[in-house]
Amino acid sequence: MNSTSIKSTQIAPLEGVVQAQTTGQGVFLNAHPYHTKLPPSIIKEYIKHYTNVGDTILDPFCGSGMTGVATRLMNRVGVLNDLSTAAVHISKGHSQIVNQDLLREATKEVIEEVTEKINTLYQTNCSKCCGEAEIAYTIWSDVFKCPFCDSQFNLWERAVDNESGSVAKKFSCGKCDLTLNRKALTGYRMSSVPVITVYDCKNGCKRREHKTTDKEKEILSAINKIEIPQNAPIVKMMNVDTGQRWGEQWRSGYHSDVTHVHHFFTHRNYLALSYLHQAITKVKDKLIREKLLFAFTGSLIAVSRMVKYIASRGGRSNIPGTLYIPSLNLEQNVLSVFKRRIAKVEKLCDIIKDYNELQNIFMNNTANNLAELEDNSIDYIFTDPPFGANIQYAELNFISEAWLGEYTDKDKEIVINNTRKHDLNRYNDLLYKSLKEMHRVLKTGSYTSLVFHNTDSKIWEGLREAIKKSGFEVSGVSMLDKGKGGWNQVTSSSGTARFDIVIELKKNTEKKRKSEFNFRLTEEDFLVYLDDFLKNTPDQEKRSRTLPYLHSKIIQLIFIKQSSTPPPDMKQLEKILSKNFININGFWYS
Secondary structure (H helix, E strand, C coil): CCCECCCHHHCCCCCEEEECCCCCCHHHHCCCCCCCCCCHHHHHHHHHHHCCCCCEEEECCCCCCHHHHHHHHCCCEEEEECCCHHHHHHHHHHHCCCCHHHHHHHHHHHHHHHHHHHHHHCEEECCCCCCEEEEEEEEEEEEEECCCCCCEEEHHHHHECCCCCCECCCEECCCCCCEECHHHHCCCEEEEEEEEEEEEECCCCCCEEEECCHHHHHHHHHHCCCCCCCCCCCCEHHHCCCCCCCCCCCCHHHHCCCCEHHHHCCHHHHHHHHHHHHHHCCCCCHHHHHHHHHHHHCCCHHHCCCCEECCCCCCEECCCCCCCCCCEEEEECHHHHHHHHHHHHHHHHHHHCCCCCCCCEEECCCCCCCCCCCCCCEEEEEECCCCCCCCCHHHHHHHHHHHHCCCCCHHHCCCCECCCCECHHHHHHHHHHHHHHHHHHEEEEEEEEEEECCCCHHHHHHHHHHHHHHCCEEEEEEEEECCCCCHHHHHCCCCCCCCEEEEEEECCCCCCCCCCCCECCCHHHHHHHHHHHHHCCCCCCHHHHCHHHHHHHHHHHHHHCCECCCCCCHHHHHHHHHHHCEEECCEEEC
């Protein structure tokens, strides 16, 4: 095997802003939910720039496997590695080709096997014609104890307007008339009860809803007495003893009674999931079974208690990157959700079926020990490693992994996690070792595109030191514009920014220079750079004038100049901008 990539040695690093396609990406992004995804259209641009048809491309932190989708669409070999068993499972589901006729046949058999058992769990009667009906979803409400008079009340009844469905920010107790808000009720949650049933009448009436009836509550009580089959995981969250904080995602307000995986679900939905899982695991063809399990794990969050009630009633969503259980949540029909999910998976399979010349390779290992790969064997690396404490992958993947029966080795996870005492120094060391391993397997003269962003200057300093020690040279910096920020990028308090930068790292020969980061940039240098950028940015390009975007530009400057200057965090940059530039409705002007 040639130890030098021919194309890489002849091209310059990719620079500028790489934008995602505005259409055609939904089939890849919607087949299976994951905490963060890069559109394959972006990754394809990097693959096209750096590689030739047939080249081997590594992603040591493959996550949802979008690099694998891109390599398949570009007729390259993808080597997809991740420490998480859930991530490898999802990566396979996104890019492995299966016989679609066999998949459809197996799907039909699975659904036929479970339909009667599952439908029994969601039976009700239409309030218009009194005929049989099937529950589409049930709205559940937390019951709280008043901090003042100790009386209990249903949040739905006290805070929700029956006409508009909107949830009031403030509401009264009902007994003592004390004015309350949900924040004041933290620690006073007592239980959860069904309040509204939304159903489809089998006689053809339109979808209707009614207040959950006594009969429906009786059926639920009977269902709650049914024992969960043994195939369903009854495991402690993160395998931590009951009574202890099980992770960074744990919150006392809504996780006080969540000690096991099944506590994220109603008993009814966990029972339905067990029936569905049982039927899927009977499928003999391994690839077909894995694709069905891909649809199954893709349905888990949507049928959990983490689905938030939205005022439009028809709207529903969880908050990605969290294990948040809202006080008003939806319990969706498991079989209906699975049918919708498998339809999306079939669409994905239809797209990728024609790109079958080369196959991706999957590995389940830590990125700092890629022992299966030889030295100088990889033509190009595209990867998106964990950004400090931003996303707690092992915790977020634990529910899926419980059903898969294999777990992330959390002691090897490259993340900052206070619960596990995984600090910044440990994170920096493991990130360095991963970069060193990437340097080892990459061919001389080839490139690594490292997607990264965090607003914590200490994280950046650690990355800069890791690059310096690993032997790579920073040869360029590009930016990703994914169109709009994901949930974690908009709301996270742990330092994620909306715009990712991509550091282009080159593996040179031993004689050529490596990045030393000896150059110093001053605040005056930042001001000159920002002034020039803002003056040359067209007025209509509003996103380029936002604080997150300008922060990305400063990070880009620091790495292009290979500067040792610590980057400002978001608050520090905002102070610099406020003193020297004009802010109009959140957009900055020179």
